[in-house]
């Protein structure tokens with residue numbers, strides 16, 4: 643089933659958390675003078691027009707990047723880093739476009755780095771291919787990112803960041819994502835991995851956590867941002883599970899999550915920042 647289109651959700655509160663964490667990881671990993679490999683298992687189209695039909699229909703971005711764009715007070719450092727990227731994608735003063743996960747990587751990777759993007763949807767793949775195929779550092783594949791990523795690990799650079807951002811339109815994604823990361827970690831134990839998850843049914847997330855904890859993988863952190871209680875219908879929170887995070891990530895998230903919960907949560911916001919499994 644390939645009915646999910648990220649254009650309806652681009653720039654919402656969940657994208658803010660996902661891309662803010664990704665920017666922190668990329669900033670840290672590209673600070674060392676050694677080549678890095680970036681792998682995006684579910685890349686999407688790479689960029690979204692916020693003033694066109696899909697985003698305008700849901701208006702989800704208004705409660706995400708739309709709110710942050712308007713804030714003039716001093717921002718926590720990680721929020722400022724993320725917003726700097728989104729502003730680079732919008733050279734004009736108004737917010738018109740929102741970058742997809744591969745664009746953040748393209749912006750932050752250096753000449754010596756390399757990226758592989760996987761996207762199955764024919765139209766999203768075509769858009770993604772058009773945007774990134776001229777960049778010699780990038781390879782774009784219309785393949786199942788869960789399955790195909792395994793052949794690329796471990797990377798020859800021996801340093802890598804894998805972002806896994808499935809649509810969860812089939813419930814099996816909750817299980818496949820964890821299985822794939824456990825397998826990937828067996829092949830490449832020192833890589834940094836980030837898995838985005840939506841909180842629609844909390845029990846599914848608790849199951850995922852239990853499976854990571856039981857896997858024997860060490861050094862796992864979790865960051866979650868919610869805008870309303872779990873008992874309300876729909877997706878009111880989402881999170882990132884990060885394996886082998888940069889040592890700087892938790893303090894950066896502790897610093898910015900209270901701000902984000904307040905700015906995007908409208909008095910009902912909440913957050914979690916925790917070490918799921920110690921080093």
Ligand SMILES: C[S@@+](CC[C@H](N)C(=O)[O-])C[C@H]1O[C@@H](n2cnc3c(N)ncnc32)[C@H](O)[C@@H]1O
Pocket residue numbers: 644646647648660683684685686687688741742743744760761762763766785786787788807808809
């Ligand atoms: C949440 S969106 C990705 C958004 C993107 N990571 C971003 O942050 O801009 C999930 C994408 O995965 C694609 N997709 C679904 N199943 C896939 C699979 N097995 N392998 C690769 N891509 C898949 C969908 O077409 C959709 O574009």
